[in-house]
Structures are given as C-alpha cells and as structure tokens.
Amino acid sequence: MTIATADTPRSTPNAGSLMQADAKTAKRNAREKRFRLYGLIAVCTGILMLVLLMISILTAGLSAFRQTTIEISVPLDAERLDPEGNRNPVEMASVTTFGYAPLLRDGLMQTIEAAGIETDLPEGDIADLISDESVAQLRATVLANPELVGQTVPVEVLASGRIDGFFKGRVTYETAELDSNISPEQLRLAEALEEAGLLRTGFNWRFITAPDASSTRPEAAGLGVAILGSFYMMLVVLVLSLPIGVAASIYLEEFAPQNRFTDLIEVNISNLAAVPSIVFGILGLAIFINFAGLPQSAPIVGGLVLTLMTLPTIIIATRAALKAVPPSIRDAALGIGASKMQAVFHHVLPLAMPGILTGTIIGLAQALGETAPLLLIGMVAFVREYPDAPWDGGLFDPATALPVQVYNFTQRSDPAFVERASGAIIVLLIFLLIMNLAAIFLRRKFERRW
Numbered sequence: 001m002t003i004a005t006a007d008t009p010r011s012t013p014n015a016g017s018l019m020q021a022d023a024k025t026a027k028r029n030a031r032e033k034r035f036r037l038y039g040l041i042a043v044c045t046g047i048l049m050l051v052l053l054m055i056s057i058l059t060a061g062l063s064a065f066r067q068t069t070i071e072i073s074v075p076l077d078a079e080r081l082d083p084e085g086n087r088n089p090v091e092m093a094s095v096t097t098f099g100y101a102p103l104l105r106d107g108l109m110q111t112i113e114a115a116g117i118e119t120d121l122p123e124g125d126i127a128d129l130i131s132d133e134s135v136a137q138l139r140a141t142v143l144a145n146p147e148l149v150g151q152t153v154p155v156e157v158l159a160s161g162r163i164d165g166f167f168k169g170r171v172t173y174e175t176a177e178l179d180s181n182i183s184p185e186q187l188r189l190a191e192a193l194e195e196a197g198l199l200r201t202g203f204n205w206r207f208i209t210a211p212d213a214s215s216t217r218p219e220a221a222g223l224g225v226a227i228l229g230s231f232y233m234m235l236v237v238l239v240l241s242l243p244i245g246v247a248a249s250i251y252l253e254e255f256a257p258q259n260r261f262t263d264l265i266e267v268n269i270s271n272l273a274a275v276p277s278i279v280f281g282i283l284g285l286a287i288f289i290n291f292a293g294l295p296q297s298a299p300i301v302g303g304l305v306l307t308l309m310t311l312p313t314i315i316i317a318t319r320a321a322l323k324a325v326p327p328s329i330r331d332a333a334l335g336i337g338a339s340k341m342q343a344v345f346h347h348v349l350p351l352a353m354p355g356i357l358t359g360t361i362i363g364l365a366q367a368l369g370e371t372a373p374l375l376l377i378g379m380v381a382f383v384r385e386y387p388d389a390p391w392d393g394g395l396f397d398p399a400t401a402l403p404v405q406v407y408n409f410t411q412r413s414d415p416a417f418v419e420r421a422s423g424a425i426i427v428l429l430i431f432l433l434i435m436n437l438a439a440i441f442l443r444r445k446f447e448r449r450w
Contacts, residue, residue: 057426068168100139104157131161170416209224273313277372277373278372298395299387317363321354362436370403
C-alpha cells in the first residue's frame, strides 16, 4: 500500500505583523488611553474645585483686611474727663465710656462743619457713622496719655459696620433703604467725608491683632486672642507629642518584642488615628476638666486634647521613617561593636529624622485646624482679654483658637461677620501653608540617600 503525500499548506492562525497591532492590542491600548483620560479628568476636577474654593474664600475674605476709618478732631474737655485736675489715670478711670461718647459726637460735628459739609441729619444719626468701639479706644488712649486732656487732638476712629460695608461694596443705597441701621442720607454724608479726605479705607492691622468684639461691633472684631491661643496650644502639643511619640515609636520599632501584646498596641494606635476628633474632646472634658479640675477654655486643656489626637499620627509617621532606614545600617553599626541603643540613636535616628520632622509638622498642622474637640472643652467662649505669657500662667488663662473663632463669626447675624469669618480662614490657611512648606524644607534639607 502506497502512502501518497502532498505538500499542502497547514492552517495556522493569523499571526499578523509585529509592526501592526491586532484587534486585542488595539482594544488594550484604547482601554489604557481611556484610563489616562479618566485620571486627567479627575486631577483637573480636583484642581478646579480647589480653585473655586480659594476664589470664594478670597473674594469674601480679602475685604476683612481693609478697614474704613474717619479722622476727626476731638476736644478733650478737662472738666468732664478730669474733674480733680490731677491728671491721675486712677482718678480719671472713674469716667466711663458714657462720658467720652459726647466728646466724639461733638468732635465729629465740628469736623464736618470745618470741612464745609452741609447735612440735615440729626446729631444722633451723624454719630452713628462712628463705631461704638471708638469710644472705648478714645478712653484707653486718654488714660494712657493723661497729658492730652484739655487739648483738641486728631483721632482716627473706626467707621460703623454699615459705613465700612458701603465702601467695600457690601452695602448699597438700595439695601440702605430697607435697613434700619443705616440710611441713604448717612451714606451720602460718608461719601462727602471721603471727598473731603477725612474718610479713608486702608489695611486693617486690627483684624490680626485686636481681640474679638460683640455682635453689634463687627468692624472691631479681630483675631489677636485666637492667634495667641492657637500658638499656646501648638506649643503644648509640640512639647508633649514630639518626645512621647518619638520615644514610643523607637521602642515599638526597635526594642519591643514581637508578641500579641505589642500587636494589640499597634492595632490600637492605628485605630486611634481614625477615631473622630470629637471623641477626643469628650475624653478631654471627662479627664482634664471634670476629673483633673483644669479650667475650661484654657490653652493647656486644648493642648492636652490635641496632643492625644496628634500622638497616633506622629507615631505612625515616625515608625514609617524608622522602617525606611536600610537594615544594613543597623547591621554595620552592630558589626563594629556598637550597642543596640548606640546603633539606633547614633545611626538610625539621624537618618530617619527628616521623616520624623515631616510627620510631626503635618500632625501639628492637623491639630491647628481642629474645631470639634475644642468646642467641647469650652474654647468657644467669648474672650476679650489677652492671655499672659506662658511663664506667667498664660496657659491657664481663657483663650480661643482660630478654627473656633471662624465658627463664632459664622454664628452671628450681622453680614459683616461673614467677611470676618472668611478672613480668619485665610489667616488659618496661611499658617497651614507655612507649616507644610516647613515640612517640605526640612525633609529636603536633612534627607539622606543611600
């Protein structure tokens, strides 16, 4: 039997060319392009939302850094301010602000007459152009300089909130007709004072340095006490959280035995980092105020609460920095006769320091923006007096914080406080930006590559 063979081509799958993509490769490339497009859209959306947020905050808050003032000449009547004639500030302090209010009103009337401005407004409506805070400022100036009594002195006083809002575009003639606190005639008088060079709008340093003001004086509200209170709290957090957090991290990472107990501690640290901040406020209220008897609304209590909240973040960041140091560094140190502690503190810790500093600053920045735990320990209180220096017991004096001050401003009915709240957010964002830039600088300055 003869087997015949023929050179018949065998059927093979279509291999195609390496220079030309087949259907599956084209589909895979299309999926990759779509994924890149989705990622680009996500990034652009995030940047757009951030830009819109910053625009809204800056639009509403930049005007808080400008303030309208009126320059008037005030006759300081000696018979009214210093009946005894001794120029003794202690005796002159018996004259309250009610005694200074007529002097400001008379000074404003005389200033208007001297400028040749004609108006039919009654004296009470003319006096409403001036902030009520100006009376207290004039009294403080006279008590600090008793020699001014008996003279006519030029004084730059704050304009009222509605007048200030008019020159910032917040108040118009149309809204003034519906507002019981201002009238179009008063706005026209304010414009006349501006044309005469007696009214001007300039940079508002008081917004940064002055304390808070009452709900009827938004033009006088400032962030001085809040900034100082936040600084005191960050000082407490830094002094406590940095050594405790770094020491705990070094022990857990380098010295602690690996057993169930240390595993339990590590799990709890990770869980504490995810606990809502208001829980730490409840803990601080129960332990530091109700049990330990520390005063409410004090920076020491706020600092202790924020320390508890910041410790997990610092411990996690520090342990990550220690893990990033190559084991060969430890082995080399031990190989030349160094002890375990010498290897850690002389070699590992300096190399991990950039990550430790970065984690600490980020933890402080997170604590600086916290509000909920501070509300529970009473730091929402209205505070007018500046706390003393830390070495004079200022950590135990009443104070508030920047995020709480923002909350306070938003709870008040006057529209001018919305401007103040946005301005306070800008100040808070500037502090956070500075802290994050410091973290980046320290990381790059002390970073070591191997």
